[in-house]
Amino acid sequence: MSADDYKVTVAKDLADLIPVFMKNRHKELDALRVALAAADFEQLRQLGHRMKGVGNSYGFAHVSTIGKYVEDGARSGDRTALQASINDYQDYLSKVQITYE
Amino acid sequence: MRILLIDDDEDLRNLLSRYIRGQWPDAEIEAYDPLERDVPGATFPIGSYDVVVLDYMLGRGDGLEWLKILKQRQDCPKILFLTGAGNEIIAVRAMKAGADDYQRKQELTREKLLTSIRDLTASTVERTVSPELAARMEGHSLGAKLRIPGIKVLHLIGEGGTARVYLASREDDDEPLVVKILRHEIVMNKKALERFMEEYAMVERIQSRHVARIVSHGNYQNNVYLVMEFFEGGDLSKRLGGKPVPPPEAVKFFRELMFALGDIHEKGILHRDLKPQNLMFRRDGSLAIVDFGIAKNIAAADRTGAGEVLGTPRYMSPEQVQGRALDLRTDIYSAGVLLYQMLTGKHLFDGETAMEVAMHHLNTEPPLLPEHLEQYQRLMEKLVEKDREARFRNADEVIGFLSRKFEAVAPALVDKTQNLREASPR
Numbered sequence: 001m002s003a004d005d006y007k008v009t010v011a012k013d014l015a016d017l018i019p020v021f022m023k024n025r026h027k028e029l030d031a032l033r034v035a036l037a038a039a040d041f042e043q044l045r046q047l048g049h050r051m052k053g054v055g056n057s058y059g060f061a062h063v064s065t066i067g068k069y070v071e072d073g074a075r076s077g078d079r080t081a082l083q084a085s086i087n088d089y090q091d092y093l094s095k096v097q098i099t100y101e
Numbered sequence: 102m103r104i105l106l107i108d109d110d111e112d113l114r115n116l117l118s119r120y121i122r123g124q125w126p127d128a129e130i131e132a133y134d135p136l137e138r139d140v141p142g143a144t145f146p147i148g149s150y151d152v153v154v155l156d157y158m159l160g161r162g163d164g165l166e167w168l169k170i171l172k173q174r175q176d177c178p179k180i181l182f183l184t185g186a187g188n189e190i191i192a193v194r195a196m197k198a199g200a201d202d203y204q205r206k207q208e209l210t211r212e213k214l215l216t217s218i219r220d221l222t223a224s225t226v227e228r229t230v231s232p233e234l235a236a237r238m239e240g241h242s243l244g245a246k247l248r249i250p251g252i253k254v255l256h257l258i259g260e261g262g263t264a265r266v267y268l269a270s271r272e273d274d275d276e277p278l279v280v281k282i283l284r285h286e287i288v289m290n291k292k293a294l295e296r297f298m299e300e301y302a303m304v305e306r307i308q309s310r311h312v313a314r315i316v317s318h319g320n321y322q323n324n325v326y327l328v329m330e331f332f333e334g335g336d337l338s339k340r341l342g343g344k345p346v347p348p349p350e351a352v353k354f355f356r357e358l359m360f361a362l363g364d365i366h367e368k369g370i371l372h373r374d375l376k377p378q379n380l381m382f383r384r385d386g387s388l389a390i391v392d393f394g395i396a397k398n399i400a401a402a403d404r405t406g407a408g409e410v411l412g413t414p415r416y417m418s419p420e421q422v423q424g425r426a427l428d429l430r431t432d433i434y435s436a437g438v439l440l441y442q443m444l445t446g447k448h449l450f451d452g453e454t455a456m457e458v459a460m461h462h463l464n465t466e467p468p469l470l471p472e473h474l475e476q477y478q479r480l481m482e483k484l485v486e487k488d489r490e491a492r493f494r495n496a497d498e499v500i501g502f503l504s505r506k507f508e509a510v511a512p513a514l515v516d517k518t519q520n521l522r523e524a525s526p527r
Contacts, residue, residue, distance in 0.1 A: 011211075013119065013123060014116070014119060017112070017115050017116065017119060020111070020112065020115065021112050021115075024111065024112055046158075046160070049158060049185075050109075050110055052185075052207060053110065053113065053185075053206045053207055054110055054112050054113055056207050056208070057112075057113060057116055057206070057207070057209060058112065058116060064207060
């Protein structure tokens with residue numbers, strides 16, 4: 001991913017929602033790890049689906065993109081792809097830079 | 102105004118509440134978490150809300166089932182149903198189950214949400230409605246009255262200068278479809294009506310997977326309509342969103358467009374109005390051209406096209422700007438302008454007015470592509486040559502160029518050849 005992919009612009013009036021949003025994303029990351037360890041593909045599919053829905057809404061398009069990969073990976077039971085998506089998500093959450101305007 | 106938000110995602114509930122309160126600070130919003138609570142029962146005061154926003158996946162419940170249960174109640178208010186993107190069959194089922202509007206959750210913006218709520222609460226919230234809202238309400242009411250055999254018209258999803266566009270479904274199997282209903286002012290305009298009917302006749306003649314599939318057309322109580330396939334992937338304009346597309350993807354889309362042009366030109370048809378809004382994507386990613394409203398039979402264009410200027414200035418060929426007789430190279434030029442936009446995220450030419458943009462097509466040298474896109478420069482030059490004699494002559498030439506210059510497109514060409522081989526009798 002290029003440096004620009006980690007940059008997100010969020011409307012100023014949503015700034016106070018972002019801490020909760022980010023906290024939930026980190027919880028989601030943990031839930032993804034647990035679900036993959038348990039090979040709970042239905043849970044992974046649901047988590048991916050939720051990421052897909054919520055990411056774009058807040059302007060975090062990459063969350064939606066990874067969500068789609070997780071959903072697809074869960075449908076096909078592809079553990080390797082799921083692990084790669086989770087790693088990608090962890091990397092993204094650790095580096096994302098948010099600007100408010 | 103009172104709104105009930107039913108969604109299993111806390112962040113979504115927070116976001117939608119914020120959008121609504123930003124517009125209507127006095128709105129009372131109840132966030133309803135379906136992970137904590139069951140479907141609102143008989144004692145739940147559903148009638149005290151003006152609008153319910155209901156998600157289709159509720160974690161441990163099915164939004165469609167909740168919708169059906171809520172709609173059984175006499176006092177059920179208007180329901181805005183949130184569906185998944187690229188899965189219009191859910192929208193079809195929701196509208197058939199009584200939803201009053203729907204939005205694709207992934208694409209739900211502040212503006213879309215507020216517009217939906219404003220439409221749904223027009224009678225209770227606003228004493229006077231804006232002309233735009235009045236037009237939409239007229240459109241909703243027209244759709245509800247329209248009867249097409251085997252087709253259920255469900256919901257107004259778009260309005261253009263010539264037609265209103267509705268989500269519809271085939272009654273047998275809920276397949277999502279689109280119904281275009283020509284505006285009355287166009288029906289009254291003999292020339293415009295002829296154009297619409299020509300569009301149907303031409304598209305039906307093409308029979309290509311790169312062109313929108315027409316299901317039926319007709320006239321119901323002076324409402325001229327066209328039923329066509331629904332494109333779940335949206336249009337190119339949406340894909341672009343003002344940004345560039347990664348070059349391999351841009352070339353892939355462009356290659357698909359060339360196959361489409363090859364097919365329509367082979368049938369002797371010029372499109373003449375290629376623009377991002379007229380390039381649609383199916384769920385499988387394949388691309389199809391729509392809106393042949395100003396398309397012309399090539400022979401007819403040669404004979405009668407001179408002097409007539411139609412099209413969208415941003416994508417017009419120089420000869421189109423001049424009102425000269427057109428041939429298929431006009432579509433090649435417009436496709437080149439589209440490729441430039443896909444690669445750079447910018448328009449080939451900008452201007453304060455449509456006329457200024459059109460004159461650039463005639464007189465201004467196209468800007469060079471940025472350095473990192475240098476490998477596409479020669480292709481671009483051959484597409485947007487002002488002198489059509491120096492341009493690619495047809496889509497086949499472009500496809501040949503792509504296959505020679507860009508490895509990435511070769512497999513697709515092989516696929517096509519293979520498909521043809523498989524389709525041929527042995």
